[in-house]
Amino acid sequence: MTIRVAVAGLGWAGRELWLPLLGEHDAFEVIAAVDSDTRACEAVRQKIGVRAYPDVDALNPHDVDLAVVAVPNHLHAETAARLLRRGISVFLEKPVCLTLEEAANLAGAERAAGATLLAGSAARHRADVTALRQVVPTLGRIQHAELGWTRSRGIPRPGGWFTELSKAGGGALVDLGWHLFDTLNSLIDPAEIRQVVGVTSDDFVRAGGWNAAWRLDDTPTGGGGDVEDTARGFLVRHDGVSVSLRTSWASHDERDVSMLRIEGSEGVACLRCTFGFSPNRLPASELAVSRVGVTTLLPVLAEPVGTEYRTQLDSLATSLADPGNRGAAIADARLTVGLIDRFYQSAHPVAG
Structure with a gap:
C-alpha cells in the first residue's frame, strides 16, 4: 500500500x-x-x-x-x-x-x-557505518568511543535561524552532535551518562564568512549569532564506557571529516569519512581495524552522496507499520536532549 x-x-x-x-x-x-x-x-x-x-x-x-x-x-x-x-x-x-x-x-x-x-x-544508514557496525562485535568489551564531525567551512545560513539560540536550541552540538550520538547508539547499546564535561566556542560564527558552500540558495541574512560553532566534550556512561566528542561547523582543517573510533579489549576500529552533503569531502571512506599492532583496512561500499537518506526511506514504511515502534523515538530523544542539556550546563555554568 x-x-x-x-x-x-x-x-x-x-x-x-x-x-x-x-x-x-x-x-x-x-x-x-x-x-x-x-x-x-x-x-x-x-x-x-x-x-x-x-x-x-x-x-x-x-x-x-x-x-x-x-x-x-x-x-x-x-x-x-x-x-x-x-x-x-x-x-x-x-x-x-x-x-x-x-x-x-x-x-x-x-x-x-x-x-x-x-x-x-540518516547517518546510521550509511554503508560505511553499517560496515563499522559489523566489526564492533569483534572488538571485545567496549571501553571508549571517539566521535567527531569537523567541517572546514560549514555554518548553515549565517544570520538565519540556525545561528539563533531561541530557534535552533544550540549550534554545532545540536546540529551535528545529534547525528553522532544517534549513530553511536546504533553501534553499541545505549546507556545513561554518569558524567559530562563540555566546552564550546564561537570564533567562526562571530567572524562571519564561514558559511556552508553547498547551501548557496540560502542567502545569508546577516552575520554572527548566539550559538557555538564548536563543541568539545568528554562523557562517562554508567556502564563505564567513556566517550569523547568534537563537533565543528567551521575550522582551519582542509577537509570536512567525520570520525567514529571504537576501542575494545580485543581491538580498535576507526571509520573516517564525510557525513552530510558537503562537497569538501574525503575522497573515500576508510575503515581500519587494529589488533596487536597490526592495522588492516577493510573494504567499504562506495555510495553516492545522500544515499543514506534513500536507505532510511526504504525502512520507513516497515517502521511505520510496526506498533512496537510507538514511543521509541521519544525515549531516545529524552536521553539525547538530556545529555545535550547537561553538556551546555557544563560549558556555561550558572554563577552562584
Missing part, C-alpha cells in the same frame, strides 16, 4: 531533500506540502502539482498517512504534537525536541490518537 505523505516545512531540507526523495520512492506518494511562506507553497504547487497549505491544521487525517516535518528546530515538537493529536503519524527531522518538557508533550500527543512518531537521523 502506498503511503500518502505531506511535507511540512519547505526550507532547504524539505525542498531539496525530502520532496525529491519521496517523489522518487515507490512506497510513498507526496500529496501535500505545508509552509507559512505563501511563495514557497506556490513554487511547490507549480513544480510538482500538489496541494499546498499555510498550516498543518489544514491537513485531513483521512487523506494523509504520514507527515514529514522539516520545520525550524524550535517548531519541531510543537508541529509534530499537533499532527499526532489529530491522528497523523510523523517522521520528524532531528532534533526531535529541544527540552524534556517538549519530549513529555510529544509522548502525550503520540498516545492521544494512536499515531506514531518516527525520528530522522
Whole structure:
C-alpha cells in the first residue's frame, strides 16, 4: 500500500531533500506540502502539482498517512504534537525536541490518537557505518568511543535561524552532535551518562564568512549569532564506557571529516569519512581495524552522496507499520536532549 505523505516545512531540507526523495520512492506518494511562506507553497504547487497549505491544521487525517516535518528546530515538537493529536503519524527531522518538557508533550500527543512518531537521523544508514557496525562485535568489551564531525567551512545560513539560540536550541552540538550520538547508539547499546564535561566556542560564527558552500540558495541574512560553532566534550556512561566528542561547523582543517573510533579489549576500529552533503569531502571512506599492532583496512561500499537518506526511506514504511515502534523515538530523544542539556550546563555554568 502506498503511503500518502505531506511535507511540512519547505526550507532547504524539505525542498531539496525530502520532496525529491519521496517523489522518487515507490512506497510513498507526496500529496501535500505545508509552509507559512505563501511563495514557497506556490513554487511547490507549480513544480510538482500538489496541494499546498499555510498550516498543518489544514491537513485531513483521512487523506494523509504520514507527515514529514522539516520545520525550524524550535517548531519541531510543537508541529509534530499537533499532527499526532489529530491522528497523523510523523517522521520528524532531528532534533526531535529541544527540552524534556517538549519530549513529555510529544509522548502525550503520540498516545492521544494512536499515531506514531518516527525520528530522522540518516547517518546510521550509511554503508560505511553499517560496515563499522559489523566489526564492533569483534572488538571485545567496549571501553571508549571517539566521535567527531569537523567541517572546514560549514555554518548553515549565517544570520538565519540556525545561528539563533531561541530557534535552533544550540549550534554545532545540536546540529551535528545529534547525528553522532544517534549513530553511536546504533553501534553499541545505549546507556545513561554518569558524567559530562563540555566546552564550546564561537570564533567562526562571530567572524562571519564561514558559511556552508553547498547551501548557496540560502542567502545569508546577516552575520554572527548566539550559538557555538564548536563543541568539545568528554562523557562517562554508567556502564563505564567513556566517550569523547568534537563537533565543528567551521575550522582551519582542509577537509570536512567525520570520525567514529571504537576501542575494545580485543581491538580498535576507526571509520573516517564525510557525513552530510558537503562537497569538501574525503575522497573515500576508510575503515581500519587494529589488533596487536597490526592495522588492516577493510573494504567499504562506495555510495553516492545522500544515499543514506534513500536507505532510511526504504525502512520507513516497515517502521511505520510496526506498533512496537510507538514511543521509541521519544525515549531516545529524552536521553539525547538530556545529555545535550547537561553538556551546555557544563560549558556555561550558572554563577552562584
